[in-house]
Amino acid sequence: MEGVSIALSYTTPPSFFIPKSVNSVLFNPTPRTPLRFSRPSPPPPLSLSSHCCCFCNLSTQLSPFHFSSPNGSKALLATPEAGVSTETSEWAMQDFYTLRKEVETISERVEEIRTSAGLKQLEKTRADLEEASGDSTLWDDRAKAQQTLQALTDVKDKIKLLNDFKSQVEDAETIVNLTEEMDSVDTGLFEEAAGIIKELRKALDRFELTQLLSSPYDKEGCVITITAGAGGTDAQDWADMLLRMYVRWGEKQRFKTKVVEKSMGEEAGIKSATVEIEGRYAYGYLSGEKGTHRIVRQSPFNSKGLRQTSFSGIEIMPILPEESVDVEIPEEDLEITFCRAGGKGGQNVNKVETAVRITHIPTGVSLRCTEQRSQLANKIKALSRLKAKLLVIAEEQRATEFRQIKGDIVKAEWGQQIRNYVFHPYKLVKDVRTGHETSDIASVMDGDLDPFIKAYLKYKYSNSMSQEV
Secondary structure, eight states, rough: HHHHHHHHHHHSEEEEEEOOHHHHHHHSOOOOOEEEEEEOOOOOOOOOOOSOOOOOOOSSOOOOOOOOOOOOOOEEEOOHHHHHHHHHHHHHHHHHHHHHHHHHHHHHHHHHHHHHTTTHHHHHHHHHHHHHHHHHGGGGGGOOOOHHHHHHHHHHHHHHHHHHHHHHHHHHHHHHHHHHTTTTTOOHHHHHHHHHHHHHHHHHHHHHHHTTSSSSTTTTTTEEEEEETEEEEHHHHHHHHHHHHHHHHHHHTEEEEEEEEEOOSSSSSSSEEEEEESTTTTHHHHHHGEEEEEEEEOOTOTTTOOEEEEEEEEEEEEEGGGHHHHHHHHOOEEEEEEOOOOOSSSSSSSTTTTTEEEEETTTTTEEEEOSSSSHHHHHHHHHHHHHHHHHHHHHOOOOHHHHHHHOOOOOOEEETTEEEOOOSOOOOOTTTOOOOOSHHHHHEEETTTTTHHHHHHHHHHHHHHHHOO
């Protein structure tokens, strides 16, 4: 455009003159007429047609600039055309059609879940429990009253969740219908509907996972015990990596996560650690994580950088309320020892024997508690965890010999692993039981365990169904 305006401004060709003083130097002193140089006449100027450009508001696309010369030839400059906006509109409509298909699929899925969950039966159960909770003799039996109220709360939460699914999918359908009536795609409404579908899909996945949990303790929180196995310093460092992985998982689930005990290694990592995760269905989700976890990587503690295989053991048990742990253990079956707690600072640390270790002699199950400041508090907590552990063993294992009942406690060494984490020479995380695998090992170590948890729960459910048949 700048060149065109310059060309149009030249109505007469400019002239250039050389002064006489310069002529006298360059030529003979004989008087001569000064040399006169002129620019060649430019080609005929281009005429800007009256319809070449239209200045309008910012929301309107500029049409292409057309320039014409007197001989009738035309030139088209590269400017935004109306066809670009049409193509963008077509893309937006394609995205809308995809969203409409997703809304239809999610709607069908919600109806299937509501039907399979037995919504009508749940409403009937809620009415019965509300009637029972209003009975004047309810609190004559305190344990039964708490059980009734807890059941009522669970049923109400489940009904509310199913109704929320229905309302969310109806909101997405309303946006789709409104867009169809407008015959145009509104960006704000489109993003809102896409966000609803994304969050609803995650909620449906979580609900389906909870339907796979059938153990009476699956709704409780859990205690994770991590122990370094074979592999020396590498195993201790691997145990520390697993500790971070489970803490990150708990944080992503918005559970209350607390490291209650940690025994540091001599060089690096940890020898053992205990983590409490308080949240609904925490034990049900992580119950499949117990076992031996194997890592293969180039050892950072080896001067030659050789590949090293290390192991760490994971043990999971539920956090049960004290009133629900109705287990009587004879005193003669318990071996209770006291020792001084390790750690940094504190008046009782390394001075008073506040740490408690309780061993169940018939089974060999042993628990240690050092998190409380008094010996009595540690003893109560350790005894409660021991009872929960014995309940889990009795619930999960149905063998006749007690040596088989204790089968979930295995050595953290070769041949016992449930999952392999390969960092070198390639990257792969694979569950030995379910066959589920991924190459995104960084996300797994950052707490993205949901695909493995879901695969294990499905595997466990299919095994239980096949055994019943």
